[in-house]
Amino acid sequence: MASSSGTSSGSSLLQNSGSEEDLQALMNERKRKRMISNRESARRSRMRKQKHLGDLTAQISQLMKENEQIITNINVTTQHYMNMEAENSVLRARVGELSHRLQSLNEIITVLDSTSGAFGAGDFCNFSEVNDSFMNPWNMVYPHQTVMASADILHY
16 A cells, blocks of 8 residues: 555656646746737837827927917018008098198188178178188189298198
8 A cells, every 4th residue: 555655646746746837837828928918018009109209290390380370470460560550650640730730721711700700791802712712722812912830830
């Protein structure tokens, strides 16, 4: 019976060593598969990173183009604004000048009205002739009459 127990323990050792070898081979196979899987995952990760970098580069290029267009639009709009501001300035000066001329003409009309009343209606001058002379200064009713002007007429 001793021999049977020796063979059983010997076969058990053989089974253990076979199991250990199988287990070791299985672990090595799993390790190898894990390494391959990790390499593949790292490769996919690098590919995603590369694609993301390319997308960001394209986005930078697109944003730079948009920025250039916006800057161009701002420059054109600023130039247009400056032109309008200059034109407004000229028009404001013209309004001031015309307002002053209108005030002067109203004063002349007031003086003519007051003098016309003093001499009687129609004795001094005919208003249609006065109006015509203002519209056409070269065709004056009284060509030798002096014209009074003040220095503040020339202010713009």
